[in-house]
Amino acid sequence: MTPTLPGFDHVRLPGADGVELAAAVGGSGSPVVLLHGFPQTHLMWRHVAERLAGEHTVICPDLRGYGASDKPAATGPEVYAKRTMAADVVQLAAALGHEHIALVGHDRGALVAFRAGLDHPETITHLGILDIVPTLDMWNVLQGVPAAVGYHLFLMAQPPGLPETMIANSADAFFGSFLDAWAGDPAALPPEIRSAYLRASAAAVPSIVADYRASAGVDVTHDQADLDAGSQLAMPVTVVQQDWGARLGYDAAGVWRAWAPDLDHRLTRAGHFMAEEAPDEITATIRDLLAR
Template identity: 90%
Template sequence: MTLTIPDFVPGFDHVRLPGADGVELAAAVGGSGSPVVLLHGFPQTHLMWRHVAERLADGHTVICPDLRGYGASGKPAATGPDVYAKRTMAADVVTLAAALGHERFALVGHDRGALVAFRAGLDHPETLTHLGILDIVPTLDMWNVLRGAPAAVGYHLFLMAQPPGLPEAMIAGSADAFFGSFLDAWANDPAALPQEVRGEYLRASAAAVVSIVADYRASAGIDITHDQADLDAGSQLAMPVTVVQQDWGAQLGYDAAAVWKVWAPDLDHRLTRAGHFMAEEAPEETTAAIRDLLTR
């Protein structure tokens, strides 16, 4: 089935397939070769990968889904803590890839998608060949490093962690201003987010306030529980891992590479001068990092 969303990359097909619990996932699929799944972040959709996907499609089958609750994917009601747990969203990705004929694949995620990718790496080590992470630390570590006045940069994490009702009402009442503020503040190069793409991000986010808040609320609850259980068990990521991020450690007072080394013994940790939206601001650099990962 085709989707009514803006053009992604010429030659890519738009499909709809069921996720882990039957929720319908939208994805753009193109290229040929070994499979790579790319997961978007907040407040975005799969469109954030348009430059990188086009480059990777020369040699790889590239799969770019909208996460559950985002973009053109289904938005199930948050009837329990598991609905938007990263464990559930990771299972979505594995189910989607299998439906496309890929039992093993490389996975790269940005922001929220990177949290899903991290969970997939721990829950499905037999499925992931390589893991790429853009601009996050794991959920458990994220909450541990957000301290003092510098933590104000993550105010939205605390807002959306509150009980249902008030966060949704506040955000829905000024959705474009709320979501647009992150596009403005987090991009070092605003020209990398042209108006038609920015407009699509705002439209899609305004239509998904309840599910986006549920995603974030899960990261203040059940996702911490899952991460802590793995940390206590000594679980680690078994595949090669590349992390590319801004120098958040210097800004917030922690050693980001050391945080990641606890989870990823086979780690390539890189810092970038690009802003948070590095796949759009620095697509050549981002693609090169992914290609280097896939050769390990």
């Protein structure tokens, strides 16, 4: 049985283009939407969501293509563009009656949150980003041997066919390798949660690959257009990262400051799965963001 978020309602809500998203909704107060990363589902927010629900309406969807959400066929590059996935989030919130939301994303969900902040500034009041740089910058900083940590980005950027076949043939080993390598504290991913992530990912290989493939194509195009136009994030932004700047040799805070004038940039000692490894730290950071 797949674990659930205790005390939350588990619902299906409309996104863009007729896609339905599975979401856990709980608490009361001003709305906060939490977007998960790879290779996870909304369950990654189980600790943080519980803490925030005493003060806020907390909405934790599975991204399109992940978990229990719809997995439309990638009939074109826009199907899994972060622009489309950001529209999912805005429409989901509207279906719950929320015209304005705070939005926090981790990993893939953070890329969606970044795009939502640029495309929907009238909706996103506060933006939280966990452990990424924007897509355009990501490709620019992945250089040399240290960039091998991102090998999966290059694999899933390949044309349709080979990546899907390779990953599907060894799904548990592939997805499990990231859970093992990226966790600073493996105990933060107990067996039932790890198993839920692996089951969900194995059932979603084509859509997960399509999501990543979009980040080597249409998402870059969208980011470049915003960069050329001088677009920036208008809302308060908090970024929490491992010290990727030191590892890969770039100024992480400077990269973010170019996009986000109202920036709070923080480094963490937690591993990549920081919402599960350090939920008190991440909850406190989100509360600080919402107070700005």
